[in-house]
Amino acid sequence: MIYELAQQAKKEVENICDAYEIYVDESKSIELDSRKEELNFAKEEIEKGIGIRVIKDHKIGFAFTSNLDKISETALQAVENTKLNKVDENYEFSQIEKVNDVKGVYDKKFDELSLDESVELLKNVINLAIDSGCDVTGSGFSASAGRSLILNSNGVSIENEGTGFGIGLSVTIQKEGKIATAYNSTSSRFYDLDGDKLAKEVCDLAKSSLDTKPIETDDYDVVLDYYAATGLLQTFLNAFDGENVRRGRSILKDKVGEQIANPTLSIIDNPLLEKGMYTCKCDGEGSVSKKTDLIKDGVLDSFIYDIYTANKVGTETTSNGYRGSYLTTPMISTSNLEFEFGEKRELSEIDKGVLTTSVLGAHTANPISGDFSVEASNAFKIENGELTDPINKAMISGNIFEIMKKVEGLNTEIKQYGPFIIPKLLVHDLRVVGQN
Secondary structure (H helix, E strand, C coil): CHHHHHHHHHHHHCCCCCEEEEEEEEEEEEEEEEECCEEEEEEEEEEEEEEEEEEECCEEEEEEECCCCCHHHHHHHHHHHHHHCCCCCCCCCCCCCCCCCCCCCCCHHHHHCCHHHHHHHHHHHHHHHHHCCCEEEEEEEEEEEEEEEEEECCCCEEEEEEEEEEEEEEEEEEECCEEEEEEEEEEECCCCCCHHHHHHHHHHHHHHCCCCECCCCEEEEEEECHHHHHHHHHHHHHCCEHHHHHCCCCCCCCCCCCECCCCCEEEEECCCCCCCCCCCCECCCCCECCCEEEEECCEECCCECCHHHHHHHCCCCCCCEECCCCCCCCEECCCCEEEEECCEECHHHCCEEEEEEEEECHHHCCCCCCEEEEEEEEEEEEECCEEEEEECEEEEEEEHHHHCCCCEEECCCCEEECCEEECCEEEEEEEEEEEC
């Protein structure tokens, strides 16, 4: 069906512009949310649409529609919209390249998944949390399947498909006048989510966070759990965006070939990773997926680019022009970011430290300098290699670019949260400010 729609759009647009790109997208999704333990939102949705980009007289135009009876009008509108833009010869569309196969991106179980079964799964997670002695403050479940086709005037024609599933759970617990909260989520390309494990882990975290103690202000070895790490790493990641580099908004500008991270660390943008949440055959412009070494053995190796930004700076696209749906044009974004450490440390090696499960306020970090000051959430003291007292309140401050020069991987399970595929991270000598 999407191929026929693309061909229809091609006939409408090919003779009225200099170059064209057609993006057809269809998706089906199930989404559930609860307020406390009661399900208060359930949606099953099917969406289909088409986005058309054209180049005429070196000007770019874009239009989209979900009304598939109006493809002709959308094509004409895309051409008309070129008149709103300036001449810019850096716009072009992707060229034909050999397409690599990807594995582990589609679970056929989605095709049989019903709304009732999804509701039952989420209710089971909620009930397990309640049985564990926690009050559920919120929870959610999502499942989606999508298929897209990109076709352009250079002969590119690539189809992507994929499924995704996720559960999130937030709880609170009260005991003897004390209160604690906790949250976690899990996601997968496959319908293999372990809701029982999630409910147990979230409740155990809340329980263990109840009887908090103050911590003295000092420099500590800080273990960043997955959520805490991803919150801070987003600021670091922004510095690799080729557009930020081009505009001078990245502290890493002109540092390719320099040591910017621990020599044991390599970071790879890998859209070909089996079962990766962002794995695909091509990006949203039809540029064939390829691995990009961002950091190799601590040395800055590359930034990420879409076609336009690459042309602006005289380099090649890294196949990082992604889009969320037919409603949008491509934007620079990462795929699956693999953090590979040549060696890892053990929790037992830490004499005086802090583990923080998540951080509050990571979005306030300075996107250019990398300075941050965040509140540690569900945090614990580490004494002589063991987790001890939960911490009352504490602020952690530092600079993400300085952190990366000494960050180490802890010998823990590798998990994917958002684009980040990481173990828990260990940072030495971070300032922790205790609060009563």
